[in-house]
Every structure is written in C-alpha cells, then in structure tokens.
Amino acid sequence: MSPEAAHGGHPAHIGVFTSGGDAPGMNAAIRAVVRTAHYHGLAVSGIYEGFEGMVQNNVKRLGIRDVSNIIQRGGTILRSARSKAFMTEEGRARAKAHLDQWGIDALIAIGGDGTFRGASLFAKEHGMPVIGISGTIDNDLRGTDRSIGFDTATNTAMEMIDRIRDTASSHDRLFFVEVMGRTSGAIALHCGIAAGAEFVMVPEYRQGIDELIQVLQRAARSKSSVIVIVAEGDEEGGAYEVARKVKGRFAHYDTRVSVLGHVQRGGNPTVADRLLASRSGVTAVEGLLEGRSGAMVGEVNGRMAFTPFEEVVAGPPTMDDELLRILGILSI
Ligand code: F6P
Numbered sequence: 001m002s003p004e005a006a007h008g009g010h011p012a013h014i015g016v017f018t019s020g021g022d023a024p025g026m027n028a029a030i031r032a033v034v035r036t037a038h039y040h041g042l043a044v045s046g047i048y049e050g051f052e053g054m055v056q057n058n059v060k061r062l063g064i065r066d067v068s069n070i071i072q073r074g075g076t077i078l079r080s081a082r083s084k085a086f087m088t089e090e091g092r093a094r095a096k097a098h099l100d101q102w103g104i105d106a107l108i109a110i111g112g113d114g115t116f117r118g119a120s121l122f123a124k125e126h127g128m129p130v131i132g133i134s135g136t137i138d139n140d141l142r143g144t145d146r147s148i149g150f151d152t153a154t155n156t157a158m159e160m161i162d163r164i165r166d167t168a169s170s171h172d173r174l175f176f177v178e179v180m181g182r183t184s185g186a187i188a189l190h191c192g193i194a195a196g197a198e199f200v201m202v203p204e205y206r207q208g209i210d211e212l213i214q215v216l217q218r219a220a221r222s223k224s225s226v227i228v229i230v231a232e233g234d235e236e237g238g239a240y241e242v243a244r245k246v247k248g249r250f251a252h253y254d255t256r257v258s259v260l261g262h263v264q265r266g267g268n269p270t271v272a273d274r275l276l277a278s279r280s281g282v283t284a285v286e287g288l289l290e291g292r293s294g295a296m297v298g299e300v301n302g303r304m305a306f307t308p309f310e311e312v313v314a315g316p317p318t319m320d321d322e323l324l325r326i327l328g329i330l331s332i
Contacts, residue, residue, distance in 0.1 A: 010289050011106030011129060013043040015059070015099060018076040019050030019111040019118070022265060023135045023149025025273035026076040029110050031067040032281020033133075038064050040289060045102055049079045050111070051086035051118055054095035059102055071274055074152070074266045080111075086118060089125075096126045105129070106288045108281075112136035112147070113313045116296060120309035123294050131284045132296035132309060133277075137265055140184035140316040143307025144298025148280065151272040153180070153264040154190045160260050161195035161227060168225035171254065174216065174246075178239035178259040181231040184316055187264065188231035189323050198226045198331045201242065203233040204319040209245045215331070216250065279304055 016033045018026050030046070037044035046066075048058040070077055085091035099107075106129040109119040116132045123130040134144045137153035157179050168175045177197075179187045185202020192200035199215045201207050212228065219226045230239040237245075239257045247255055269277070276299060283297045283304040295306040 010291065011042065013045065013103045014106050014108055014285065014288065015045050015047045015054075015102070015104040016062075016078070016108045017047035017050050017053060017110065018078045018080050018135060019109060019115040020080060021112070021136060022074075022076045022080050023137045023147070024074040024152035024265070024267055024269040025148035025277040026110055026135045027070040027073050028269060028274045028277035029133050029135060029148060029281045030076070030078060031071050032278045033108050033285055034062045034067045035064060036282045036285040040285065042285070043103070045104060046078050049081035050083060050115070051095065052081040052083035053078075054098060055083060055085040055091050057098040057101070059098065059104075071278075072268050074268055076110075092122055092125060095122070096128070099128070106293075107131075108133060108284050108288070110135040110148075112138065113141060116309045116313050120294060120313075129288055129291075129293035131287050131292060131306075132312070133280045133284050134296060134298055137187065138181055138184040139186035141296070141298070141312050142314060142317050143296050143300070143305070143312045145300060146272070146276065147298075148273055148277045149265075149269070150186065151276075152267060152270045154187055154194070155270055156264050156267055157187055157191040157260055158194045160258075160263065161191060161197065161229070164258055165195065165225060165227060168227060168256075172224055174226045174228070174253045174255045176228050176230055176239040176243040176246075176255065176257045178230050178232055178257070180260070180264050182233040184233070185231040185319060188229045189319070189327065192229045193323060193327050193330070195227070195229075196330070197229045197327070198223070199228045200324070200327055201228065201230045201234040201236060202319065203231055203235060204316070205324070206235055209236060209242070209249070212242070212246065213249060216246065216253070218332070220253075
C-alpha cells in the first residue's frame, strides 16, 4: 500500500520546511520528521527555501536515507529564504496549488515567530493542518523552555568569551562583547553567567550607562579583566556604541570590542539541541496523526507540549529576573 493510500482522516503526505534564520539542530529536526513519517507509513517531502519554495514549487520527496548523516550538521539542508510572494494572498494560493499537485496535505514548519505567523495564516486560509517546531537561536518563543539552536549558540558564544577572557586578563583590559539577539537578551544573559561576565546588557531591560559605570568602578578596584556582554538589540546600542559611551566617561580604560556575529548561528548542534530536535520531530508528526493543527511543539518543564501559534507569537517570553540577580551576585 502506498503511503498516500493510507489516508483515513489523518494526513497522508507531510511537507516539512525550515524558515527564518537557520539554527543548529534544524537538520536533526528534519531527520526526525522524515523518519517518524516513514515509521508511521506516511509520505514526506522537503520544501526547499521555506515559504518561497512553496510558491516556486521547490519540493522533493524524502526517503529514509535522504536524511542520513545530517543529525550532526549545523544549518539546514532544506535551506531558508525570505518570501515576499508568500506575503500576498495570490502567492499563498499558488503555494497551495503546488502542495495539492504533490498531494501534500499537512505541513511541519521549523522556525521562529515569523515562520509561525505565516504558517498560522496559511493554515486558516487554506484549511491545511500545520504543526510548528521551534528553530531559532534567540530563545524568544513562548510555549517552549528552550528553542532548538539556543543551547548550541550559547555554548559557542561562551567558548568565544572564554577565549576573550584569556587575552583580557593578560592585559588588564575591558572588553565589550556583542552577541546576537535583536529583541532577545537570552543568549547574552545565559552565556554571561556561564562565562562569568561582569555585566550584561539586554533589550528587555533598560540598564543605563550609569549603572554600567558603577559596576566598572567597583570591578576596576580588584579585577584584572572586565567583560561586558551586550545583546545586539540593546537600547544603548551595540557593543561599539556602548564602548564609545563608556570611553567618554572613563578615558583611562584600555577597552576593546568584539562582535561575535554569525559564528553563533553555525556549528554542530549540542546533545541538548539534537535531543530537543529529535523529540520535537517525533511529537510533531504524531501530533498531526492525532489531528492537531495550528500549534507549536515545545518542551515545557521537561515534557513535550503543544501551544497554539497565537500564544507562541503573542510576545517574547519574559526574561528570567532570577538569572539577572544571580549574575549581579556572582560578578562582584
Ligand atoms: O533570529 C536569529 C538571529 O540570529 C538574530 O539573533 C539576529 O538578529 C538575526 O538572526 C540576524 O539575521 P540575519 O543576519 O540572517 O538577517
């Protein structure tokens, strides 16, 4: 019996795609979706370049062995792209026509908030079941304690900051290190604690230059190096801007700036990301089989859970004040 013939109320052919910024662990999630679909006798196709691939009919059937040897690779084998066409009703209608040609009757979208907004709209407009899997280094989604890619990105940033610490303490220097996070300070705060930073600046809170200077004054009395981590979206500006403002007030400091950039997005996923991706992929396919739609699968208190897209994108999760407090205590 072909997988398509198995249709009995539940989906028979899943289309899986990645969208938005890539994140380490996306490949592990793709692998899990493909293998779980085959395990349950469903057909599965990869849609290349996200929503744009739907509009352009860039689709390929995926067999069990098409996802061999990818669990350990960063990036996404399905690639990712922005799609202006999908933002129009006409573009989405073309996308649906292409999915119909392939017999794709359910989608699994791997990405962040923008991905789930598009997926949610498409699901409602065309009555297509869609399940989301978190895939963003920013960890800025509600409905999951961590998003796929966050652990790897944070570990990468922490390793880089450890290296910066080696050179900073050899020269009595003050370093401003910029990490990713246009609207989210999660990477900054987590690797700030893990790398023993003296101060962290995040978009969620307005920590002014005055507060920073107080910390620097205190640190200067007893420390051989000082590291300030700045999330790229901080209101005071990026690391260069913050360094410029501090230098204006503390000219005697020997300061340096380091912007970590896209190294944080690449690399082999950690165990935690591979596990989360594998669990998410299995749960997503089985969720479709149970008749679920319009929700993202995430890990909440250690267990897999579904959260409606509307809630996932309702705003970033609130920052963990306790972590900021811990950083303040441990950086004295
Ligand atoms: O969403 C992930 C992220 O890495 C953000 O932290 C960052 O602001 C953005 O993507 C950069 O995206 P790009 O350079 O791909 O446009």
